[in-house]
Amino acid sequence: MGCKEEVGVLSRNVQDGSMTPEAALEAKLGLIGCSPADVRCFLSTHPPPSRLLPGVEALVKTLQARGVAVYLVSGGFRELTLPLAAHLGIPKDRVFANRMNWQADDETGEATRLVGLDASELLAHAAGKRKAIARIRQKHPYHTVAFVGNSLSDMRAVEAPGGADVFIGFGGVEHREEVALATEWYVDGFRPLARGLARYKVAMIGSGAWACAAAHMMAQNTAQHDLADEFLTDVTMWVHDEDYKGRSLVQVINEEHENLKYFPGCRLGPNVVAEGSLEAAAADADLLIFCLPHQYMLGVCQQLMGKVKPGAAAISLIKGMRVQPEGPQLISQMVRRYLNIDCCVLMGANIATDIAKEELSEAVIGYQNLDHAERFKKLFERPYFRITLLPDPVGAEMCGTLKNIVALGAGMVDGLGMGPNTKATIIRQGLSEMREFSKALYPGVHDQTFLEGCGVGDLVATCAGGRNRLVACAWTKAQLEGNAKSFGTLEAEILKGQKLQGTLTSDEVQEIIKRRAWEKRFPLFTTINRIINGHLPPKYITNYIEGGAMEIPGTTSSEEDHLPACPVYNNIVSTNGANGNSNGNGHVLRWSPVNANPAETVV
Ligand SMILES: NC(=O)C1=CN([C@@H]2O[C@H](COP(=O)(O)OP(=O)(O)OC[C@H]3O[C@@H](n4cnc5c(N)ncnc54)[C@H](O)[C@@H]3O)[C@@H](O)[C@H]2O)C=CC1
Numbered sequence: 368m369g370c371k372e373e374v375g376v377l378s379r380n381v382q383d384g385s386m387t388p389e390a391a392l393e394a395k396l397g398l399i400g401c402s403p404a405d406v407r408c409f410l411s412t413h414p415p416p417s418r419l420l421p422g423v424e425a426l427v428k429t430l431q432a433r434g435v436a437v438y439l440v441s442g443g444f445r446e447l448t449l450p451l452a453a454h455l456g457i458p459k460d461r462v463f464a465n466r467m468n469w470q471a472d473d474e475t476g477e478a479t480r481l482v483g484l485d486a487s488e489l490l491a492h493a494a495g496k497r498k499a500i501a502r503i504r505q506k507h508p509y510h511t512v513a514f515v516g517n518s519l520s521d522m523r524a525v526e527a528p529g530g531a532d533v534f535i536g537f538g539g540v541e542h543r544e545e546v547a548l549a550t551e552w553y554v555d556g557f558r559p560l561a562r563g564l565a566r567y568k569v570a571m572i573g574s575g576a577w578a579c580a581a582a583h584m585m586a587q588n589t590a591q592h593d594l595a596d597e598f599l600t601d602v603t604m605w606v607h608d609e610d611y612k613g614r615s616l617v618q619v620i621n622e623e624h625e626n627l628k629y630f631p632g633c634r635l636g637p638n639v640v641a642e643g644s645l646e647a648a649a650a651d652a653d654l655l656i657f658c659l660p661h662q663y664m665l666g667v668c669q670q671l672m673g674k675v676k677p678g679a680a681a682i683s684l685i686k687g688m689r690v691q692p693e694g695p696q697l698i699s700q701m702v703r704r705y706l707n708i709d710c711c712v713l714m715g716a717n718i719a720t721d722i723a724k725e726e727l728s729e730a731v732i733g734y735q736n737l738d739h740a741e742r743f744k745k746l747f748e749r750p751y752f753r754i755t756l757l758p759d760p761v762g763a764e765m766c767g768t769l770k771n772i773v774a775l776g777a778g779m780v781d782g783l784g785m786g787p788n789t790k791a792t793i794i795r796q797g798l799s800e801m802r803e804f805s806k807a808l809y810p811g812v813h814d815q816t817f818l819e820g821c822g823v824g825d826l827v828a829t830c831a832g833g834r835n836r837l838v839a840c841a842w843t844k845a846q847l848e849g850n851a852k853s854f855g856t857l858e859a860e861i862l863k864g865q866k867l868q869g870t871l872t873s874d875e876v877q878e879i880i881k882r883r884a885w886e887k888r889f890p891l892f893t894t895i896n897r898i899i900n901g902h903l904p905p906k907y908i909t910n911y912i913e914g915g916a917m918e919i920p921g922t923t924s925s926e927e928d929h930l931p932a933c934p935v936y937n938n939i940v941s942t943n944g945a946n947g948n949s950n951g952n953g954h955v956l957r958w959s960p961v962n963a964n965p966a967e968t969v970v
């Protein structure tokens with residue numbers, strides 16, 4: 368319209384108080400003197416992207432993704448600001464701006480001529496922005512309102528009651544020294560604001576072996592320059608605190624940057640900050656990583672209920688499940704249900720000690736929300752840790768959970784001194800039952816998932832070098848040597864505080880199998896469970912078809928407790944120590960190497 372200069376003078380008059388906003392706006396409209404056709408022409412020649420400053424779209428998108436309500440409060444005219452708001456995804460009822468008064472054609476109702484300013488709008492008057500904010504707050508009881516503006520009069524919107532809580536001075540269009548000096552927060556564009564917001568706070572919930580190795584990788588990434596815009600450098604680590612040689616473990620980790628009790632030798636990095644309070648560690652985290660023995664997860668979820676940031680994203684590295692009367696609950700489902708946040712899973716052949724040595728390893732991130740999965744991939748991926756995204760989170764988590772049972776079987780084979788052929792048989796049958804069981808519970812699980820790193824990859828690694836294999840091997844050998852020890856004893860002796868997941872998972876899975884009378888369908892799972900609970904001797908691992916088909920009192924869905932004699936019972940001793948395969952009343956006795964698994968001892 369060729370009157371930019373004069374319009375600028377009018378705006379400055381309002382800022383220095385020599386003119387009321389209403390008078391300046393009327394004068395501006397008089398200068399502009401536009402027709403409806405002029406407005407249409409302007410909008411078509413100046414589409415929203417050409418009128419927006421760099422970074423504003425990303426800022427609004429980030430805020431909205433985090434559930435922040437974004438408003439547009441402008442001294443400009445609705446005719447011109449509404450298309451901008453629509454482009455940014457800001458609904459009409461969140462736009463406060465001035466309005467032009469148009470004369471309308473009597474017949475068509477269409478605007479024909481500009482007749483001045485609509486003085487009924489709040490923004491037409493002094494302190495209009497503050498009043499707009501007060502109206503927003505009356506309608507919605509927002510906890511905190513931050514206002515981004517470019518003038519001293521905008522800044523006053525935080526000083527008045529009912530105004531904003533925080534003011535951010537904006538010098539992206541024009542630098543105003545007086546605003547920069549008067550404000551605590553001042554930015555010269557939207558990009559720094561978008562960057563500031565995009566820095567996600569990361570909290571690791573757990574501090575065991577895998578938790579430490581994973582924290583080591585995350586801390587390497589968050590400290591890396593090219594990811595500095597995305598993640599805060601510090602990674603908080605919740606530690607189930609305890610005394611370690613006269614100091615709290617939290618203190619030890621923060622001073623030595625190493626978890627000397629549970630995972631000595633793995634340098635965590637100075638940016639891993641241990642925290643003894645679960646609530647404090649999780650409270651303002653945007654990304655929550657759950658990694659602790661699965662049996663503790665229910666208590667953690669219950670403690671965190673209502674205490675995590677709305678909109679936070681979680682990922683579970685935990686391999687295990689919970690069994691309730693109504694059915695199984697995966698750990699990711701538990702997180703979603705108790706904490707009301709999305710939860711991905713990270714599963715793979717990821718033996719913690721090897722990852723801490725930075726040896727090549729691969730994992731999948733199973734996801735429902737792709738944005739979250741991509742963010743977690745950035746957080747974890749290292750040159751030695753390759754990640755692929757998999758849209759089958761349930762399949763991936765089932766693989767991670769079930770392979771621990773098979774690893775017990777592999778350990779028994781090793782303990783019995785058998786070679787790779789036998790172990791391969793157990794692994795193959797195990798993989799087949801893992802798939803069958805997963806699909807029986809969750810028919811939507813993908814077949815291909817079992818061939819990924821979370822499936823066959825993890826199964827092979829755990830059966831070769833995992834803790835479940837190791838302890839099951841020692842347990843088997845101890846029995847063969849006549850020096851039977853419980854899994855609990857060996858876990859404490861060998862793992863020194865780290866936890867086995869396979870024995871608990873075997874019992875949990877067997878609960879499901881038993882309820883559904885699936886013993887014959889899952890002979891390996893069933894046989895392993897019977898062995899660890901002392902109902903069959905370890906050598907029966909190679910006779911799993913037969914072992915799964917047997918009906919053993921108290922272990923099957925059948926009520927029948929009379930069983931035919933069978934060679935396997937050659938080693939059976941009565942629970943009172945008498946040798947033989949029958950107690951003389953025709954009842955089969957459980958094979959009882961003193962304390963197969965004390966937690967499960969059945970008399
Ligand atoms: N260690 C490994 O190589 C891998 C482990 N995983 C899985 O990750 C999960 C966590 O394993 P890790 O980090 O290795 O743990 P871990 O096996 O080292 O367990 C020790 C941890 O349990 C914690 N703990 C003990 N009592 C507790 C309680 N009452 N409440 C809460 N925490 C308690 C200890 O403070 C310690 O941090 C498991 O589900 C495991 O199957 C997955 C891949 C690899």
Ligand SMILES: O=C(CO)COP(=O)(O)O
Binds near residue numbers: 715717719
């Ligand atoms: O899950 C694991 C490797 O991926 C670790 O298995 P273990 O708990 O048997 O060591």
